[in-house]
Structure formats: structure tokens, C-alpha cells
Amino acid sequence: MEVLVPPHKLKFINNFAQEHNLKIHIKVRNYGRFLDEKIGPVTLKSSDPVFTYHSYKAIQKMYNKLAKQNPKLIKVENLGKSFEGRQMELVKISENPKAKNPIIFIDAGIHAREWVAPATALYFIHQLVKPSNAADLHNIDYYILPVVNPDGYEFSRTQRRMWRKTRSTSKNTKCHGVDGNRNFDYKWGELNAVKDPCNFGTYIGPTAFSEAETKIVRKVLEKYHDRIKLYMDLHSYGQLILYPWGWSEAAKIENYEKIHSLGTKVERAMVKAGAKPFEVKSAAKLYLTTGSSIDYAYKTGIPYAYAVELTDGHEFDFPESKLYSTLPPFYKGLQAFAQHLRKEFRARH
Numbered sequence: 001m002e003v004l005v006p007p008h009k010l011k012f013i014n015n016f017a018q019e020h021n022l023k024i025h026i027k028v029r030n031y032g033r034f035l036d037e038k039i040g041p042v043t044l045k046s047s048d049p050v051f052t053y054h055s056y057k058a059i060q061k062m063y064n065k066l067a068k069q070n071p072k073l074i075k076v077e078n079l080g081k082s083f084e085g086r087q088m089e090l091v092k093i094s095e096n097p098k099a100k101n102p103i104i105f106i107d108a109g110i111h112a113r114e115w116v117a118p119a120t121a122l123y124f125i126h127q128l129v130k131p132s133n134a135a136d137l138h139n140i141d142y143y144i145l146p147v148v149n150p151d152g153y154e155f156s157r158t159q160r161r162m163w164r165k166t167r168s169t170s171k172n173t174k175c176h177g178v179d180g181n182r183n184f185d186y187k188w189g190e191l192n193a194v195k196d197p198c199n200f201g202t203y204i205g206p207t208a209f210s211e212a213e214t215k216i217v218r219k220v221l222e223k224y225h226d227r228i229k230l231y232m233d234l235h236s237y238g239q240l241i242l243y244p245w246g247w248s249e250a251a252k253i254e255n256y257e258k259i260h261s262l263g264t265k266v267e268r269a270m271v272k273a274g275a276k277p278f279e280v281k282s283a284a285k286l287y288l289t290t291g292s293s294i295d296y297a298y299k300t301g302i303p304y305a306y307a308v309e310l311t312d313g314h315e316f317d318f319p320e321s322k323l324y325s326t327l328p329p330f331y332k333g334l335q336a337f338a339q340h341l342r343k344e345f346r347a348r349h
Helices: 007-019 029-040 056-069 114-127 131-137 150-158 212-223 256-272 293-299 322-349
Strands: 073-083 087-093 102-109 141-145 228-238 240-243 281-284 304-310
Touching: 007 256, 029 131, 056 073, 056 087, 056 114, 056 150, 073 212, 087 114, 102 114, 102 212, 102 256, 102 322, 114 141, 114 228, 114 304, 114 322, 131 322, 141 212, 212 293, 228 322, 240 256, 240 293, 256 281, 256 304, 256 322, 293 304, 304 322
Parallel strands: 102 141, 102 228, 228 304, 240 281
Antiparallel strands: 073 087, 087 141, 240 304
């Protein structure tokens, strides 16, 4: 367990640990100073821009440049705007759009502070258009929304490193933001629901789909529903592959064996490529949640839905210097997902 402790409670925590025979390791002495050091422009440390944490504008510039360089493979669809007016776009990668192949829909960065998730999504885009990976586009299309929460992402980069929520404003309060991954309209607000707009992390919002950003994810899920066979929501951290349900540990989804088996197969592919082991389990076994995107996607009829918690060991502040060795195994996981879908759904398309 990781605990953020006010200085005047440190003695209490130490006494509690001794009474219960627990060990304590203090990771950061002054967390406020630690966060202050993380705020401000992020400098380019890597010689390869693919393995770098970029601003939202830079991310857009990179995938739009790839689209111009690969017009037969990449189309960029305008989805609308975030609360603060940032353009949100869907990167559609296909070798033959007219074939109407099964779609893997990937989104990332619904939680602002989880920078490694958008970096992974951008890495996937770069890999999918490489000539050496051309076979990965056979019979499968990839639709990628690299940053679901661009307003929060930029706020995390420039003002408050651990910011998680969107940046919308609520009525009758000066507080900002909603946890996008509690804002989807399935079991919304039924369990562990935080209804305080000033809650730093998990405020569910005034209504389901109150956020411009979650509405955009819904728009993609609805528009391409018949073709989306797998939805992957990228997060950090914990080395976890989670699937529905999040609202109940006892309730099992209809294709539990298949979805667990595929998650295990993907985990093996990533570990074989050099990743740390992942734990594959239902989201509720991590903790109970309602209004999550994977529960909503699965409930609408998408057969495979996963939230992948990337990386471990550095919490939300995953070092940019480690992206070079960390991201490639994740692509092997994407290839394993695609290989399975190719076999299961190819006959229908």
C-alpha cells in the first residue's frame, strides 16, 4: 500500500506499522517539493521523438505528419472539441478502408497524469505504418484516440503534475474536473460514487456523459459499433490487464473464459518481448468501480474490452528515459490482440 501522509501524522503511521508488524519505506520526504519540480515545460531528453513525452499540440502534429506521409494508410477524423476547445481527432489506420475490417479501438490518457498512456498510443501509430509491420494491417483496422483528456493532460504538464480529471467547471462551485473513467453510462453512480465536485480524483460528474471528452469516446463506440471487436483503454500504472466487470467481483461476463484467455495470451507475448509480468483479472478484483469505459463498451456488445495499466515501479511519474526499452514489448501485445481477432472474425469480413 502506498500512503500520502501529512507530516504531523507520520508518528501515528510509524506506531501503527509497529503494532501490526508492517515495514515502512519512505519514498519521498517532501512530496509537495517533488511535485513542484515536475511542473513546467518538459524538455526533450531522447534523441528519438517517438520515445518522448510531448505536449498535446506536438502529439497532434506528429500523427498528422504521418498521415500526410502515408495517405493510403492513415485518415484523421475530426471528433469535436474538449471542454477548453482543443480539437480531438481519431487516427484511423487501415490498408483497405473499403473492406470494413474488424476494428481495434484504442484510447489513452483519460486520466491526465498518466503520461505513458498517450506515449504508448503514439508509439502504436508509428509502428503500424512501418513497412516492416505491414502484415499487422491485414484484415484488421486500428482506430486510435491518443489523448482522451487533452485539457487535463496539459494542466498536468504545466501546472499540477498529479492532476487526474478533466477541466470542466461545475455549477455553484469553483472546483474543476470530473473523473472521465467514472462518467460512462453503465452503473453510473451506483457504487463507491464520489459526488463532491472538489474531490481531487474520482468525482463522477453531475450526470453520466456530462463531459465533452467522454461523449466523444461514446461517439466512436456508437459510430463504429458493428465493427469494433476490441476496445483497449490505456492507463498507468501497475502491470495489469483488466476486463469487465468493474462493478462486481462476483458477477462474471458471458465470455469470461475467452476474454481472460486472450488477456493471458497477450501478457505472455509482452513478457516474452521483455516486459515485466502483468496480472490478468477482472477490474473489480483491483477495486470496485462504476461508470467505467470498459464496462460501458462491453455492455454495448463489444466482445473484448480491456483497461491496460502500463508500467510499474515509478507510479505516475514514469521516466521518459525508460520509454525506449518499455514501449516495444507493448506493441507485441497489440500484435497478439490483432492475431486473435484476425482468426475469430476474418470469416465475417
